Amino acid sequence: MLLAKEAMNEPIDMSELIARGPSSAEEALRIELYERINALGIGAQGLGGLTTVVDVKVATYPTHAASKPVALIPQCAANRHLTLTLDGKGPAQLQPPDLSQWPQIGPEDLQTTGVRRVNLDELTRGETTSWRCGETLLLSGKMLTGRDAAHKRMVDLIDAGKPLPVDLRGRVIYYVGPVRAVRDEVVGPAGPTTSSRMDDFTEKMLAETGLYAMVGKAERGPAAIESIVRHKTPYLIAVGGAAYLISKSIKAARIVAFEDLGMEAIYEFEVQDMPVIMAVDVEGNSVHNSGPIEWRKRMAADSIARNIGV
Template identity: 55%
Template sequence: MSLIKQDDFITSIRNAFQFISYAHPVDFIQAMYAAWKKETNTAAKDAIAQILINSRMCAEAKRPICQDTGIAVVFVKIGMNVQWNAQLSIEEMVNEGVRQAYLSQDNTLRASIVSDPAGLRQNTKDNTPAVVHIEMTQGDNVEVICAAKGGGSENKSKLLMLNPSDSIVDAIVKVVPTMGAGWCPPGVLGIGIGGTAEKAMLMAKKSLMAPITLHELQHKKETNQALSNIEKLRLELYEKINDLNIGAQGLGGISTVLDIKINDYPTHAASLPVAIIPNCAATRHVEFTLDGSGIAQLPTINLADWPILPLSHEIQQYVINVNELTKDKLKQLKQGDKVLLNGKILTARDAAHKKLIDLLNNNHPLPVELRNKIIYYVGPVDPVLDEVVGPAGPTTATRMDKFTGQLLAQTGLLGMIGKAERGPQTVTDIKNNQAIYFIAVGGAAYLISKTIKKSKVLAFPELGMEAIYEFEVENMPVTVAIDAHGNSIYDHK
């Protein structure tokens, strides 16, 4: 019988969320490095390199891998012989640990959780409440998995209610391209098969916490070892999804998924639920066990686990002063061009865009001048110590599509920086307004933040990380995704 103390549990949760904010699992690093070595698409290879370089920087500096430090997800498996020395419930203890982790002055994490989701959507300021799953089992210990799930990947989750005779492989291969690149591939695809709708989704989420073992299945296949039906399914899906040519960040290439993880469960004879949940390039999770002897022991970081890679984007690229950018100069850039941006850019996400559009619709002046400006879709992490800004990687651009046409037409905005593709109407709007859309690498937030030399809030400070900032950047690496002529780097698909 184990006696688990409240403070030990809370401290372990706190330490786990701090740890995963800056430390990728080693198996993920190894799989990403293997993907980099075999990738032949230059743009995709560079994107993977940026992700790996960013990851090593974060492990060394103990700063977040991604500006989206995620919604806290915790799986708690409690042995039935465990006793607690605690006044708080399990969920209350988890939330206290999350609160302490996200408010840490040493490594401040971004608070992204909003309450009243169908109404006011007010930020809770400390990233609570967490999503907690509790399971009772035999034993004397408490087993915990902590994960920080980014919104970009979570938003691409799918639930398919298939007929029993339908092909699972065909259905998944058909739906993956509809997810776009906003989930920041390459990553891991979690799949839940069977049970009920909610059971399938939970299995898919939990499958993402398992180690990356696809290379072991490939070895078994190559050496003619017996494979289970699930293992055969994982291999087939891995091969067919990577054949889709989505690639890293949607740029094409052979590395869309690093592994396919599958959990299954008996289901109704009339049913075949299939849940799909992707984990992005900011895959963050850790598992620990409490046995009553004190706080959890987490993995030790060894920088030798990270490869040292060159950045291919440092060669053959344009250097642009955004303060002097005009539509005539934009026309000279072509989709696929690698660019280093210098000068002042603005930031704005969903909430700020809505406020800007409301002001335009009511003929009110805007609080910022958008003419001849570039907007970066980002919600940065707060800075610590001498940082100008915390990790500041791009957010999914399609969420701003419904605002983009009006802003381009009415304000003289020159362009945007985000991640992943844009919708067809937005591509047309960019072409008609002779604007431009750049992409930065999702999963390289800390690397990007080092190019930001000055930062100040210009408007909507009440929105916190969604306020409009002015960044002064120096050699910020981006790629022309959609040029002023409407040509898109995503047209390879």
């Protein structure tokens, strides 16, 4: 695992490697894995696309032939590091993201792009069941948060026949553990966590609480999708890796339950135009299934066209 950690922090240099060609078996394996993974059409956030990974690192070390230990570290951490040099001339200057890159969507854009605004404070079951897989929504109003620890506590309370500390009926829950606010921040970075960790709790939560929708990151498992269909409670995804930018759409935040859990406490956020994508609709359609399939078709068609010279 130490070797894998060291490899993860190496510079992203796949384009240079492909340009010069491999000079070792490890480098040849890097290129092979990079090309074959991207040929899967999984894409960023699992939504389909030409780029699933930006680089693949391979590091080896002598070991007993009977052991063959393997350690894997996923990409997300590799995209969150930077390199700086402390040379004694003063503090390091880290440039924050340019907030002008955050989309400014006006009424005219909503008509031309198909993006729709959602008022969470007036949400109805009828509205949520009209959302369709792949649609972009801008959420405004009050939503609750909760991740692993909070879900475990809520399910334990339900099983014990005890009331929950917060009413979830008609609410949207966001799978997030926000970073503590500093200075004049309303809340710290508040990016979505991987939703599959909530899959074991999903059936009980949807059956017993009256939730209207869930927001998280990445795909849901088959059992969770069955619960989404059964209880007509759609699942949306926020943009993974954009925790700081997402926090700019949060205008107020307060802890409403389980304060002792720290960042895993249940918060109530008031958001304005928080962008999300419909990932699993109430009919069970999943963008994490349809997206890669569509891109594999496009990539195969492009490959055939190149081979016949079209």
